Amino acid sequence: MRNTTKITTAVLAAGALTFGLSACGSEKAATGSEDAKAGKPLIVAASPVPHAEILNFVKDKLAKKAGLDLEVKEFTDYVLPNTATEDGSVGANYFQNKPYLDDFNKKNGTHIVPGVTVHLEPLGLYSNKAKKADELKKGATIAVPNDTVNEARALQLLDANGIIELKEGAGNAATPKDIAKNPKALKFKELEAAQLPRSLDDVDAAVINGNYAIEADLKPAEDALVLESADDNPYGNFLAVKEGNENDPRVKKLEKLLTSPEVKKFIEDKYAGSVIPSF
Template identity: 80%
Template sequence: MRNTAKFTTAVLAVGALTLGLTACGSDNKDDSASGSSDSGGPLIVAASPVPHAEILTFVKDNLAKKAGLDLEVKEFTDYVTPNTATEDGSVGANYFQNQPYLDDFNKKNGTHVVPVVTVHLEPLGLYSSKFKSADELKSGATVAVPNDTVNEARALKLLAANGLITLKDGVGNEATPADITGNPKKLKFKELEAAQTPRSLQDVDAAVINGNYAIEADLKPAEDALVLESPKDNPYGNFLAVKKGNEDDPRVKKLAKLLVSPEVNKFIQDKYAGSVIASF
């Protein structure tokens, strides 16, 4: 039986990254004791529900006991709280993000979260409930994209890689629609909090959706995406992360080893059928 505490957070205002955001109903004092400072207690890991929490729950139910790891999984539905909770010690680790996102988050918020081990890639995809191919997008079509710095740039790079737009040469992980130099279809962009992009499909012509949110919305990236990110040389692998200084926590080391085990690789292949790709 799944033993996972579920958390929900308020939808963030456009562009906001606030350190004050916390999960509804969480008890930070109790969590802090076992989250990071007490290496003898359970390791509490903050994770996005899909696929991160599902992968962690597989580890908890099938591998952790034999490895001597007491693991607790807490789900968060946004991309901010897992890092702030890791920074303040409410949780001992998190599993939901990629390196460009973390670099940007640490820079903007003064946090000290670091990666431990990369586990998987969730290819970003372009989806539509109105069209069956990207070529069908009409002039002036509206495309929803995530509004956080890194994921918006990632979305625009996906569109550029598939010939829908052209970006300035050398544009990095801070690209915005203002960096578009060519737009043959005169696409319009609707910037939304990443978690809201699947819900926008009925209101826009297409949406670029992060892999975890696509799966939660019962989309199958490997089958349903009009265009999908290539896994080759992809810098957006998702990893287990901790606050700097906690990398050598014995519990973290045990979990890191289990997350890149053959058993987890098989679980990812069997459950996600190419919509999530193991990075090891």
């Protein structure tokens, strides 16, 4: 145990003053940091359709009145928006769902967190060779997304519509190895999600994410042989930020605008059921 040291009132006072100045300095630094953020544009990484279109509607119609300087940066893949958010190249992203984000964070050591959920893009099965799912021939080849979550989601779609049957408990990591029953002996071709629309002439059918289907001028509500249900669907797309930036005032403004009546009407009018508001 240390010997007790006599500390004079003067020393105590000096220490208190130093602490007070330090605390004030920290508060000013934090406030200054927030002010610095507020004075800069919020750059958001997004898939071109429908995410960037929705963000650009906000930018053109709503942001200025709300005092938000918004920039939209388009990405055509599902990896770079998260890595750019993690390294600070962008302030937020808008393109993904929770199961995908959880899997991405786990595999890449990133620290991205979800904000408000904005919409759902139903996953669909499309074909240039069949007009109905039951017209798929025995041994047909089905292209599916090659990332863990969307591949499982594609197989769950086929399972829900009686095309295959998955093993019980296959869940969000299901692969073709988890198929318990495959009456038509379907074969599966794993491709990057963005390539799936271009694969339709080379395969019998493909399960395509809603954003890529719309980009390829497919109309999910009309063209899909089978379409994911919106009821109790965990795959809603949300605005996401790096952990610690959830309370950035610019992010809060954007979240409010993205869930406004104006955005809901824009989504319903423009996408006619191919994209569904989630708020």
